[in-house]
Amino acid sequence: METNIKKKIELLKSGQLSEQDFLEYMEHFPYKDLGDVKLDFHRKLRRGLPEAIYGSGKTVEQLGKIVNRFHQMGEDILITRVDAAKFKNLGDFCDGIGLLYHEKARIVTFSKKPEIKFKGSILVISAGASDEEVAEEAFISARYLGNNVEKEYDVGVACIARVLDLKPRLNNFSVLIVAAGMEGALPSVVAGMTSTPVIAVPTSVGYGASFNGLAALLSMLNSCAGGISVVNIDNGFGAAYQASLINQKISGFDK
Amino acid sequence: METNIKKKIELLKSGQLSEQDFLEYMEHFPYKDLGDVKLDFHRKLRRGLPEAIYGSGKTVEQLGKIVNRFHQMGEDILITRVDAAKFKNLGDFCDGIGLLYHEKARIVTFSKKPEIKFKGSILVISAGASDEEVAEEAFISARYLGNNVEKEYDVGVACIARVLDLKPRLNNFSVLIVAAGMEGALPSVVAGMTSTPVIAVPTSVGYGASFNGLAALLSMLNSCAGGISVVNIDNGFGAAYQASLINQKISGFDK
Amino acid sequence: METNIKKKIELLKSGQLSEQDFLEYMEHFPYKDLGDVKLDFHRKLRRGLPEAIYGSGKTVEQLGKIVNRFHQMGEDILITRVDAAKFKNLGDFCDGIGLLYHEKARIVTFSKKPEIKFKGSILVISAGASDEEVAEEAFISARYLGNNVEKEYDVGVACIARVLDLKPRLNNFSVLIVAAGMEGALPSVVAGMTSTPVIAVPTSVGYGASFNGLAALLSMLNSCAGGISVVNIDNGFGAAYQASLINQKISGFDK
Amino acid sequence: METNIKKKIELLKSGQLSEQDFLEYMEHFPYKDLGDVKLDFHRKLRRGLPEAIYGSGKTVEQLGKIVNRFHQMGEDILITRVDAAKFKNLGDFCDGIGLLYHEKARIVTFSKKPEIKFKGSILVISAGASDEEVAEEAFISARYLGNNVEKEYDVGVACIARVLDLKPRLNNFSVLIVAAGMEGALPSVVAGMTSTPVIAVPTSVGYGASFNGLAALLSMLNSCAGGISVVNIDNGFGAAYQASLINQKISGFDK
Amino acid sequence: METNIKKKIELLKSGQLSEQDFLEYMEHFPYKDLGDVKLDFHRKLRRGLPEAIYGSGKTVEQLGKIVNRFHQMGEDILITRVDAAKFKNLGDFCDGIGLLYHEKARIVTFSKKPEIKFKGSILVISAGASDEEVAEEAFISARYLGNNVEKEYDVGVACIARVLDLKPRLNNFSVLIVAAGMEGALPSVVAGMTSTPVIAVPTSVGYGASFNGLAALLSMLNSCAGGISVVNIDNGFGAAYQASLINQKISGFDK
């Protein structure tokens, strides 16, 4: 495992890091209190994947504090649900930190050394044009977490030809992330055509009796095609995280 | 229109029916009070389709009274939701009336002269083996209402090949009735492959988060494939009735 | 069937279209990838009705791209759920394309040659003044899809006289679209007076325990009058589409 | 006001009742503790209507104790939701008390001197044959509470003629109780035809998306016809009680 | 009955109104089509109470048209759910018509000759300070409909002393309207203390698990105190209308 923590230990062992500096670094563990927010630097150690921050409902000031602390610790960061206006204001609090904004996904990242860490590949599929925002959240997140990711958008069941075109490739991936709103039927159809596990993401796209994604959620939970498990409505990041853990297992990362 | 009423009028005109007998026949209109139950003999006149009785929640005595009255009036009858035990007991109240029991559909019929009255054909499709009870209710009802009906059962989206096999025939029908429980995705997939209107019937088949058909109902209402309208959960008869009215229009019945 | 595709084939056969031009035209099939959005040009071929776009949740840029591509292909288009402000901005992306805006229905259309393609007529009925927006969506959509359409608005069950006035005409139509919010009782009353099939559209009109159309939706699904099927809350277009498919069948369009 | 209490006071004044007997009678007020159950003998005094007991969920023993105590106090009683088997067993606990069983209404009454106490008349209307159980609970209860009551059953909106037949009589009643399940549209239609206030009773009749009366309840609450107020699902007694209070007001009972 | 219609008939009989003018007046019956909106002038005749308009969701233009037409017909009008800004703009469309705005109730009225038409009095009770908006809608509406109305606001069950203070007066009223949000317990407590019928109005006041009035609605429907019937969440006008119909009956208005 190539986290900063392991490196610090190696540096300590090799004498390149003084005991005092090492202890100062470690004293922030298991978590660092920023007044308002406790950061969990241990997670990378414990789970093999870097921390991500849920940006919605946090002020620009809170996010700025978090970004700076991670930057000082030499850790990567990913913040979800940041709209364009918020990102613009975030700059004032993050001087000299090269933050990247992924507009469609509404994600902010800072990553010192992006790299593919796992063996398998993930395919992100979305049902309609309006589901792409959530699909992009999954796509950017999965890539940031160290996976090779591909995407196929606007593949609705109302035009079965589009779905069938995907069939020959589906078995080549290690995990499929399928985002769909409205009736949420796409994951069932996809899962019926492959032996690759499907992580289904219901989206809040729709109106009337879609009840902000409830219709799609229930549809996916009731799928009669095996091999589907579901994450929360609009939770593109959650799907990416789960897919990434599976890829990590496939890569024998933990052994 | 070939109802008994029209015949009575012809018989009256031709002198084969006395004015008094005709009036006696007509005095039951617009409806006949049986104490407990008012029968709507006008419906056939008004809507072109014979009366049907919802059997659930009615006692065997009530059903017996209804059957006898219809028999005396020379009218056909169809009773839905009659389980096998109830049908058996019904016999005691209906001496000499040749009632027919359709076990899987849980329907009782009495029909003097079954015949195909309309031009178009209806196809009843069901998703899983467990949806067949509802599909059969639709099948038997549609046939009783005077339609040519075919059926294709156990055509789930989890095995897309089964669905695709149906494609070449779908446009030949005037209406499709598609019954599905669990995730309720089948109507969306079928509607995406044809220009034939789909009447979707959510079934209460499933468990857990299917919430007795709610998941399938919401899924169907939110279908992104156009050309789907929905009837109540498990309402096979309702779908058949709607399909029959469409067929009646196609046949120029009213003109 | 008079689609562009059939014309192209005729032109090819007659030598008026070179093989290369024909192939270029066809290569967009079965769908055309616009980066963000896959357009389904096959639908007209497959289903007999032109494509419609759900405008809500799409940016003006996305809609502009779609309109231009359809215009280049010589195809008609209808976009639902476009508010007045969005339509105004859409103009900047659609130079020289004569888009039409139907304000009450919030629909944008572009149609080279509007014409009545089907035999039967559709009647759109709305219950209250506030249901008209949805009713207009159905009205404009049904007309665009090639139907003869009439309308009767503000016909609530609280004044039964208004409903009864409609009775003599109801059997003349091939399909009735009935939009109602609040208690959603109108479709039941209308269906009880006619043999014409009713497509019921619950609207989100109401407050308190109407729960954004849920009360009307449940009411319609539970109608004890046969001959009603239901589309999603506020889905005027969906009702029009279903009605149009029925009219298409009546017209023997597919035979 | 002609309650027992007033009579006791008159008897006391006239010397026909000893002070000690009067006190013994009064010591049960404001309520009598029977161990398990506190009986509210004050209610008649406070509200002008006799006590009623909700029988469901109470054991035969509990009901027997209650009946005996009321009998000893010379008070009337009405028990709702008692099925036939329970009533049969109740006899063992109520020797020599002439209880009356109303089977369809599932009500047990004991009434020393049934009489019409109020001026106005109540009409109980039910929509379908299956709503009659609830309607009967309202009918028997209203009569027991001292009202003149009439009934019209099986008057569904699917056959509007039946409803319209009622119109000329509706204004003659002081209150209308309208019981309906399934789509619950009947109260809206009735209220639109009269100036008599309507107490609507949703029934749990229906299946699928009727959700045990929820569909009818929501429909009634959302009625666009003014003059409707609603009681709990299947609460026939509650409707009768409310109607009776209105009649009591009309009769100037309290003045 | 003192409506305009009856007057016209008298004028006609006495020769003060020409037959032609009478017919012109009558030709607007049963309803007047204003393009968008059908006005129901018959309601006053049929139900004894003037028309009211639900203002929410109607544009200022639509409301202006309605007001002008009623003014020309010499009819009164009441419009609910009009916020202050909308009322201000309404002035531009209603020159020379003396509209009255009741800010807290958000009601606009125009009434040629306000008068008390019925015998009984109505008391409007509200539970908390935040329920007053709905209570005022009921208060203003009931007064406009011709009733004597009183009010008692901010009478919550959390301070039972406030409620008990009301007890001595409750029996003097013909109807009580009780508005309450949050736990909705007030109607139960009030009804337990009186023989006057209670119309309960759940309000959408509250947060969290109040679910916009659902908690209060369910609480009221389940009241174990008899004599409560319920109208829709926030429907102050509906409660006033029902109360007014009861008062009308008490006054022998229809006899």
Next chain:
Amino acid sequence: METNIKKKIELLKSGQLSEQDFLEYMEHFPYKDLGDVKLDFHRKLRRGLPEAIYGSGKTVEQLGKIVNRFHQMGEDILITRVDAAKFKNLGDFCDGIGLLYHEKARIVTFSKKPEIKFKGSILVISAGASDEEVAEEAFISARYLGNNVEKEYDVGVACIARVLDLKPRLNNFSVLIVAAGMEGALPSVVAGMTSTPVIAVPTSVGYGASFNGLAALLSMLNSCAGGISVVNIDNGFGAAYQASLINQKISGFDK
């Protein structure tokens, strides 16, 4: 703290218990695996209150195993939700163990030395006769957990006099447990009259729109009277447990 564990330690210290016996006793900690069921003997140590078993859904065999193990360990036990038939069968598995059955509460207890351990007293109040089963579960449980408990049943808000009678005593208790079904208004009224904290228990008593206790639950959560917190529907034991922890704090048990 007077648990068995503390005694064992004292016995060990004083030499009355051999080290080996002590270790054998302790090896069952922190929990004892019975194959199917892990018993948590640590809980008494950790939380100061003895273990309780939720009996519903466990077979008689499983319960028998549990009882025997607790008996051998010299620990008390309380099992909730055991119906009379189940208790009878349980005897076969628990020879020589003096189990006590509390029929109304549906509770089985075995307690070597019942005693009052805490200073304050708990009052259990129930609203209607049908809520008593849940109230008894709370009553028996609280007593078993070492509290002084009193009860007042059948105190509904519909007869406010019964509630007011309680007022003078309420402040004398340390905690009030208030069980109510239907509209669930009682806790609000009680809490408004005292400074004693109220634990509210919604019961599933009711019908129709009570939705198995949901109405009461929502009502209690939305109470505008402060000082109420709520446990799950029908969870009499949970209320007793919470009340007992409060009493334990009052008694300075932990200090």
Next chain:
Amino acid sequence: METNIKKKIELLKSGQLSEQDFLEYMEHFPYKDLGDVKLDFHRKLRRGLPEAIYGSGKTVEQLGKIVNRFHQMGEDILITRVDAAKFKNLGDFCDGIGLLYHEKARIVTFSKKPEIKFKGSILVISAGASDEEVAEEAFISARYLGNNVEKEYDVGVACIARVLDLKPRLNNFSVLIVAAGMEGALPSVVAGMTSTPVIAVPTSVGYGASFNGLAALLSMLNSCAGGISVVNIDNGFGAAYQASLINQKISGFDK
């Protein structure tokens, strides 16, 4: 009990307050009518804790009137749910009254003499950074009500180490208030580690299937760890009030 009322009585007895002044002071009891709002000055007497005002939905004018009246009466006040903008405007109505604004908690207080009145201490725990707003409402409220309060924020179950760190201290508090949104698991985990009673506050933090706090609410109500009772979603004040009543009991305040 040290309220103003008791002081007034002492002053009266000692002759420092004239009988007339005392009577004037008392005449505002049991509540003071401010036109719109009735203030409950009795509550402090009845319940031992000062009044709090729910600020949401009240206008700045209403709040100003309330503050002034309390100030004149020499009473403390706490207003919840006041956003920063509203507080700013409130100043114009409250000249010379030293109001304090707690921004994160959105609470306004005015307190003449803040003091610790009770013996036990309360610990407020929040699960995530986004739950702090609600936790702060509890924290500020509990302190204002006279309690010693501590806090531990951002203690989520996803990092169990943070939770375990709290364990040694938990038994030292008299009550724990635990605020959590999303899956709402924290109260279960905390309650399993201590014998201190837990007041759980579900927060509306989350998205998708959290349904504005419903997921957390249900999770907490179903906790299998005893010793948890629940208040309404986001009701930080309610939790503080309940905790304060418990502390009051512990302090023997009422005896």
Next chain:
Amino acid sequence: METNIKKKIELLKSGQLSEQDFLEYMEHFPYKDLGDVKLDFHRKLRRGLPEAIYGSGKTVEQLGKIVNRFHQMGEDILITRVDAAKFKNLGDFCDGIGLLYHEKARIVTFSKKPEIKFKGSILVISAGASDEEVAEEAFISARYLGNNVEKEYDVGVACIARVLDLKPRLNNFSVLIVAAGMEGALPSVVAGMTSTPVIAVPTSVGYGASFNGLAALLSMLNSCAGGISVVNIDNGFGAAYQASLINQKISGFDK
């Protein structure tokens, strides 16, 4: 891949199987119509895992037919949701077929050669004693599908020690299946301690506000710990299927 199909092809190639026999075998593909039920023999080929049948709602006759057909085809079978009585009757229809019944899991299997096909191991964890039925369904299913499976039952969050004991082993598994009812908190706590992906199974265990597993389902969907995806309520088989597909990927089965 070692399916029968591959073997048949090898036999054909090597001449051990005649072309005619091979074709006869293949003609059952893609599915075999048994009248009522279509069997999907292709699934093993398409998805790498044998077919499973959902037994609930199917008659013993239907199940018997299915078992016989699979037996003749030399295929394995697993039937879920078969209660003991049904299994007993199934014997009459399955002479000479060695069916195995797993009582706690309610599963019937027939497997010619059980073997471990995949590399990783699965751990099934259940929260309470009552969740074991669902956990067993997952355990038996996962083993049947070719996985190495271990189990840890009765690990509730209310006793965090039990959960922490599991921590050291969690990273050794390839997938964790965690079944929990009531508050459903266990998956969050487990996922927070490991980098192994968690498949969460909400169970319908609980009462009151657990709403048959809805509380647990929502809790799991809203988990703030990443790495959790969810299957339907009580869907132990679904979790096992998904886990098995992941193991298959890990084993490079498809490459």
